[in-house]
Amino acid sequence: MNDDVLLALSYKTERAASRRLMAAGLSAPEALRRTLTMSAGRQGLAALLAGRAALQQHEKARADARAAAQALRRTPPLQSATPWRGWFDGAAHPNPGRCGIGALLLGPDGQRVELAQAAGDGNSSEAEYRALIALLQAAVDCGAHGLTVHGDSRVVIDDMALAAHVAAPSLRPLHGAAHALLAQLDDVRLRWIPRHKNGAADALSQRASAMHRETPDEH
Numbered sequence: 001m002n003d004d005v006l007l008a009l010s011y012k013t014e015r016a017a018s019r020r021l022m023a024a025g026l027s028a029p030e031a032l033r034r035t036l037t038m039s040a041g042r043q044g045l046a047a048l049l050a051g052r053a054a055l056q057q058h059e060k061a062r063a064d065a066r067a068a069a070q071a072l073r074r075t076p077p078l079q080s081a082t083p084w085r086g087w088f089d090g091a092a093h094p095n096p097g098r099c100g101i102g103a104l105l106l107g108p109d110g111q112r113v114e115l116a117q118a119a120g121d122g123n124s125s126e127a128e129y130r131a132l133i134a135l136l137q138a139a140v141d142c143g144a145h146g147l148t149v150h151g152d153s154r155v156v157i158d159d160m161a162l163a164a165h166v167a168a169p170s171l172r173p174l175h176g177a178a179h180a181l182l183a184q185l186d187d188v189r190l191r192w193i194p195r196h197k198n199g200a201a202d203a204l205s206q207r208a209s210a211m212h213r214e215t216p217d218e219h
Contacts, residue, residue, distance in 0.1 A: 089201035090127030101131035102204025103151035
């Protein structure tokens, strides 16, 4: 086990105890290892460290989710002249990796749909496309009409403007799914916006990614 890992997973009291062992002549790594072995007891050092690493990851994921929720509350939705407005965002961690998507749909009579969900594996463009599809499906379910969709992915916005036979080959299935939903909606406009103006959808996608990381893989 790397000495830096041992240090990162040790508690303050254990580091203090290891310093006392160092005064008795042990090296810093050996003193800390011996202290942690004593803390582990019958479960063993490996089990102790694995449990602490999992706990740290869990706490980080919860902190990320809280930060994303706070960012969402602070970000005012971009205004639009159309009755219905939507924002989408997707991310892959790593890229390619596990995808998280976020979308926000607002209606003229106070309707509000927030989506933050895992979306399988893929690259960032696939995650963005899946977020758009989720948003369009929500719009269909709500009977939206006169919808402006905002996204910060040039790849997806530009790809959606192309005919199916010239769309990016790797994205064609997603391109087709998105256009099939567009066909069920009246008067939809897709608009690119810079990332800093897509804060609400970004916060939802980050919340989804945090929940995705918090959920262990099934084997």
